[in-house]
Amino acid sequence: MRFIGNKERLVDWIYSEIKKNNIAGNLFFDFFSGTSNVGKYFKQRDYQIVSSDLLYFSYVLQKAYIENNNYPAFKNLLPKINIETDKLIADNYDLVIEYLNKINGIEGFIYKNYTPNTENNRKYFIPENGKKIDAIRIEIENWKSQNLINENEYYILLASLIESVPYFSNILGVYAAYKKDWDKRALKPFELKRINLLQSKQKHYVFNINSMELLNKFEYDIIYLDPPYNQRQYAPNYHLLETIAKYDNPKIKGISGMRNYDNQKSAFCNREKALNELEKIVLSKNYKYLLLSYNNEGIMPENEIIKIMEQTGKVTLKEYDYLRFKSNNNGEASKKKFIKEQLYILKRNNEDTHTQKVD
Numbered sequence: 114m115r116f117i118g119n120k121e122r123l124v125d126w127i128y129s130e131i132k133k134n135n136i137a138g139n140l141f142f143d144f145f146s147g148t149s150n151v152g153k154y155f156k157q158r159d160y161q162i163v164s165s166d167l168l169y170f171s172y173v174l175q176k177a178y179i180e181n182n183n184y185p186a187f188k189n190l191l192p193k194i195n196i197e198t199d200k201l202i203a204d205n206y207d208l209v210i211e212y213l214n215k216i217n218g219i220e221g222f223i224y225k226n227y228t229p230n231t232e233n234n235r236k237y238f239i240p241e242n243g244k245k246i247d248a249i250r251i252e253i254e255n256w257k258s259q260n261l262i263n264e265n266e267y268y269i270l271l272a273s274l275i276e277s278v279p280y281f282s283n284i285l286g287v288y289a290a291y292k293k294d295w296d297k298r299a300l301k302p303f304e305l306k307r308i309n310l311l312q313s314k315q316k317h318y319v320f321n322i323n324s325m326e327l328l329n330k331f332e333y334d335i336i337y338l339d340p341p342y343n344q345r346q347y348a349p350n351y352h353l354l355e356t357i358a359k360y361d362n363p364k365i366k367g368i369s370g371m372r373n374y375d376n377q378k379s380a381f382c383n384r385e386k387a388l389n390e391l392e393k394i395v396l397s398k399n400y401k402y403l404l405l406s407y408n409n410e411g412i413m414p415e416n417e418i419i420k421i422m423e424q425t426g427k428v429t430l431k432e433y434d435y436l437r438f439k440s441n442n443n444g445e446a447s448k449k450k451f452i453k454e455q456l457y458i459l460k461r462n463n464e465d466t467h468t469q470k471v472d
């Protein structure tokens with residue numbers, strides 16, 4: 114999924130640094146989960162994962178990819194639905210996806226508010242696709258309330274919907290605004306796609322809360338931090354995915370039909386607050402290693418980060434030149450730009466080595 118700060122292309126590098134620096138351990142806390150790509154990567158390498166995010170749609174992805182260890186059988190659902198298909202079907206998951214792809218559209222919340230119609234002119238989806246997203250979302254909820262699907266199956270279907278929606282959204286990358294003209298991708302008929310599920314033998318724990326609240330809940334080997342880098346809050350940029358995931362008929366306002374996000378604001382989008390929160394994490398007791406992904410354009414300055422981290426152990430800073438396309442506000446063509454992706458590695462001293470003993 115396209116997501117600001119998505120670490121999909123950096124996880125290999127992060128993992129190689131973990132190996133090079135002899136960072137051992139099992140329990141990995143993906144503190145800022147987002148797409149859950151980092152958690153997925155480490156789950157596949159046999160770590161036990163704890164993860165959380167303030168965004169509910171991230172929680173949906175975490176439930177499906179991280180917490181869930183099984184392929185869905187849809188045992189209760191399949192006898193109740195009639196699926197006619199001439200497609201090559203791989204398994205029960207495919208059958209259910211095929212069924213949902215064929216249901217009739219419904220003029221629901223997404224159609225009414227995010228497609229151009231008589232009531233508004235928001236162009237996030239073409240009307241047919243808006244109706245289809247509504248119909249699929251409503252059907253998934255109906256199945257859950259009739260106990261036709263279990264919790265895992267519910268989140269797998271919701272995650273399939275969340276992962277599919279961006280392929281048909283008329284946006285430039287985030288949902289803070291829609292495009293004036295229709296993008297080619299938005300004109301295609303909506304198609305729900307399956308997601309790749311991951312199996313593992315370990316039990317994983319996922320949350321939809323401020324991760325600061327989880328600092329003392331487990332004994333972590335590694336806490337991995339990937340905070341927002343600037344003042345831009347995540348919730349308004351992904352408000353539509355949040356609304357599709359929650360489907361809670363929120364009050365919305367403004368040109369983009371934004372939902373309220375007061376309780377999803379991150380302290381890491383403010384320099385002073387971010388440094389304070391970082392210090393609380395560094396001074397917390399239940400971890401061996403703290404890894405922080407950041408970059409040289411972030412709002413927390415390098416020297417301050419190091420000063421805070423050095424309070425509890427030895428800090429190593431690794432850097433990686435990362436090519437990024439930056440669109441230019443003056444309307445010129447987008448420019449190539451190198452930024453330095455950074456990985457701060459803090460190895461926490463043993464409690465005994467820095468606890469002063471007073472006789």
Ligand SMILES: C[S@@+](CC[C@H](N)C(=O)[O-])C[C@H]1O[C@@H](n2cnc3c(N)ncnc32)[C@H](O)[C@@H]1O
Pocket residue numbers: 116117118119120121144145146147148149150151165166167168171322323324325339340341342347348378379380381
């Ligand atoms: C840079 S993104 C993480 C990207 C993620 N590593 C990935 O690969 O997709 C930062 C994420 O942190 C979340 N966030 C910010 N502050 C948070 C907090 N205090 N607790 C939990 N999540 C938070 C945001 O909602 C956003 O999803």
